[in-house]
Amino acid sequence: MNSKFDVLSEMEQKSIFAGAAEVPMSPLYLTKTACEVKATALVVTGTVKNISIHSVAQEIFAHACCYYGASVLKGLGVENDIVDDIYRRANPVNIDDGLDTPKRVAAYILIWNLAPDVFPL
Numbered sequence: 825m826n827s828k829f830d831v832l833s834e835m836e837q838k839s840i841f842a843g844a845a846e847v848p849m850s851p852l853y854l855t856k857t858a859c860e861v862k863a864t865a866l867v868v869t870g871t872v873k874n875i876s877i878h879s880v881a882q883e884i885f886a887h888a889c890c891y892y893g894a895s896v897l898k899g900l901g902v903e904n905d906i907v908d909d910i911y912r913r914a915n916p917v918n919i920d921d922g923l924d925t926p927k928r929v930a931a932y933i934l935i936w937n938l939a940p941d942v943f944p945l
Contacts, residue, residue, distance in 0.1 A: 845871045849915035853888035854943040856881065856936070866919065874922045879932075883924065886932040887917040889943050896945055 845866050852858040863880035866872045872880060891914035897907050923929050 844921060845917075845919045847884060847917040847919065849888060849891050849917070851888075851892065853884050853917075854892060854945065856885055856941045859884040859888070872919050872921055875919070879923060879929070880919055882932040882936040883919060884917050885939070885943075886935040887914045889935050889939060890914040892943070892945055 847853075847862065847866075850858075853862070859881040860877065862884055863877045866880055867875070867877045890910050894907050894911035894914065898911065924932070
């Protein structure tokens with residue numbers, strides 16, 4: 825008897841077997857507490873796996889700071905490719921299982937540690 829096996833791509837495997845989240849941007853995420861609440865929900869429900877609640881919160885907060893910070897710059901008339909790229913990439917927050925690249929994680933930690941609990945705009 826012949827059997828046919830389809831090979832799944834890495835992305836197909838992740839969509840079936842692993843968790844991931846796409847978090848739409850909200851001004852609420854300019855507060856660390858709101859990011860911690862959202863991160864807790866994502867981890868506890870298993871939406872994302874193999875990443876700490878704190879790391880997820882840091883990623884959401886950093887994206888919000890970049891997104892709304894770039895938005896302010898654009899509103900002030902600062903238009904360039906770097907600002908546009910940051911603005912475009914920061915929304916939505918795509919969180920995959922495990923940590924992001926080491927450079928991005930370092931940026932998330934830096935933003936979290938240097939910014940106040942509520943990021944002012």
